Amino acid sequence: MSIVIASEIVETVPSALIILDRALNITSANRAFYQIFRTSPAETVGCNIFELGNRQWDIPALRTLLERVIPEKNAVERFEMEHNFPNIGRRTMLVNARKILRPGELDGGIVLAIEDVSIERAAQAESERAWQLTQSIVDTIRDPLVVLEHDMTIVMASRAFLTIFGITEAAARGRHLSELGQHQWDVPALRFLMEKVLPENKPIESFEIEDDFSGLGRRVFNLNARKISQPGNHVHRMLLVFEDITDRKQRERDAEMLTNEISHRIKNNLQIIVGLIGFEAKTAAETGTQGYKAMQARISAIAELYDLISHSKRGGTITADTYLKGIAKTMSATLLGSESGIAIDVDAEPIDIDPNRAVPLGLLINELATNAIKHAFPGGRGRVVLSLKQDGVDIVLTVTDNGIGIRDQDAAKLPERRGFNYVTIFARQLGGTIIPQPVGDKGTTVKVLLPHLAAPTGIVRSAA
Numbered sequence: 001m002s003i004v005i006a007s008e009i010v011e012t013v014p015s016a017l018i019i020l021d022r023a024l025n026i027t028s029a030n031r032a033f034y035q036i037f038r039t040s041p042a043e044t045v046g047c048n049i050f051e052l053g054n055r056q057w058d059i060p061a062l063r064t065l066l067e068r069v070i071p072e073k074n075a076v077e078r079f080e081m082e083h084n085f086p087n088i089g090r091r092t093m094l095v096n097a098r099k100i101l102r103p104g105e106l107d108g109g110i111v112l113a114i115e116d117v118s119i120e121r122a123a124q125a126e127s128e129r130a131w132q133l134t135q136s137i138v139d140t141i142r143d144p145l146v147v148l149e150h151d152m153t154i155v156m157a158s159r160a161f162l163t164i165f166g167i168t169e170a171a172a173r174g175r176h177l178s179e180l181g182q183h184q185w186d187v188p189a190l191r192f193l194m195e196k197v198l199p200e201n202k203p204i205e206s207f208e209i210e211d212d213f214s215g216l217g218r219r220v221f222n223l224n225a226r227k228i229s230q231p232g233n234h235v236h237r238m239l240l241v242f243e244d245i246t247d248r249k250q251r252e253r254d255a256e257m258l259t260n261e262i263s264h265r266i267k268n269n270l271q272i273i274v275g276l277i278g279f280e281a282k283t284a285a286e287t288g289t290q291g292y293k294a295m296q297a298r299i300s301a302i303a304e305l306y307d308l309i310s311h312s313k314r315g316g317t318i319t320a321d322t323y324l325k326g327i328a329k330t331m332s333a334t335l336l337g338s339e340s341g342i343a344i345d346v347d348a349e350p351i352d353i354d355p356n357r358a359v360p361l362g363l364l365i366n367e368l369a370t371n372a373i374k375h376a377f378p379g380g381r382g383r384v385v386l387s388l389k390q391d392g393v394d395i396v397l398t399v400t401d402n403g404i405g406i407r408d409q410d411a412a413k414l415p416e417r418r419g420f421n422y423v424t425i426f427a428r429q430l431g432g433t434i435i436p437q438p439v440g441d442k443g444t445t446v447k448v449l450l451p452h453l454a455a456p457t458g459i460v461r462s463a464a
Helices: 002-012 031-037 060-072 118-140 159-164 188-200 246-283 286-310 320-336 355-375 420-429
Strands: 016-020 026-029 076-085 089-100 109-116 145-148 154-157 204-213 217-229 236-244 341-348 381-391 394-401 433-435 444-450
Touching: 016 031, 031 109, 060 076, 060 089, 089 118, 145 159, 159 236, 188 204, 188 217, 188 236, 217 246, 246 286, 286 320, 286 355, 320 341, 320 355, 320 381, 355 381, 355 394, 355 420, 355 444, 420 433, 420 444
Parallel strands: 341 381
Antiparallel strands: 016 026, 016 109, 076 089, 089 109, 145 154, 145 236, 204 217, 217 236, 381 394, 394 444, 433 444
16 A cells, blocks of 8 residues: 555656666656656666666766765755756756665665756846846946835945945845945935835835935935836835935025025115105105005015015925015004004915015005005904915915995996006916905905916925
């Protein structure tokens, strides 16, 4: 029964098996051997291993190994040989040999297990060629880059990366990214982002990091990361590219500093003009006082813009809520005074405003609010609300008061009575549209649609 079971096992094994006697003659072979080498039992059994076929097994190294197995009671493990076989072509084989003894025998035979690893070796060679090609491509890219495993250890580093960070390929490969240099890359925010690249397939776009790097000094890098994978391969890796933006960043900071300095000087000059107008208003006839104050308010609105720019950390870009609050504050000071019963409130969103449109926007808001203050509150008490909010892709400016409103018979005279000529001019300059609102005796609302007011995405410009 045990012989039958052993025979079944031998026939089931996918590797080619042959048994040799002490003279290295083949005594038996399994079905896999006959199928792989396309031979028959009649051509195989009784033949010496080295004379089999066209003597393709007569390999000096294999002969030495086999002839040493019996006297030295050793085994051959994973002996690899590559050969052109008559019926199947060039193949790479792994051979395992072990001595077998029957009861009562001092010298036995040898069992050979032969595994065809041609496909694996070809795939390995192709992988090595692909790796060399990839490394060549990587080394031609000017920006430093690395390929990382899922655990953030370095698989491949470009020549630019090794050169810039002063590290050898041997020292980089297999190391965790956070261990490089003086641990500049061990940043919690970066680590959090990178942990999402592989499992969630979310790329990193322009993650900025600034630090002191050994041998480089203070540098600023933009990091971009992508998940990479090979079709048919479940292994996923990450490509991480380092873009040195130090010089560009310094130019931006220099430009920002210059913009802020110029804006500060413009603001000071405008405030001097406001002060001079205020002085003239004190000595002017009462009929001319309102005109002086209106001029003060307009210039103060422009001065407020340049004051915000001079303190901006965003290269000239300002937010709507901050700008409107500044305008409301200066209008309260120039037109109303501390004893006034009229309040100017702001209800605006922090929308980034295109700096090149900020001046006409400030003048438009100033004009609408001035009109409300002059005409809506004959009793000297009330509230004006300045609002700037996003409405889909557009932005809507709304100036509302809770004053006496506009009677139907006065609606036709609206341009003359409420300074709408200026409003129309500034709205047109902004590419905006005045949205008609119902008129009545319960306050007044003016809405202006401003589709081009927001700062362009990703572009920060100065207000020259």
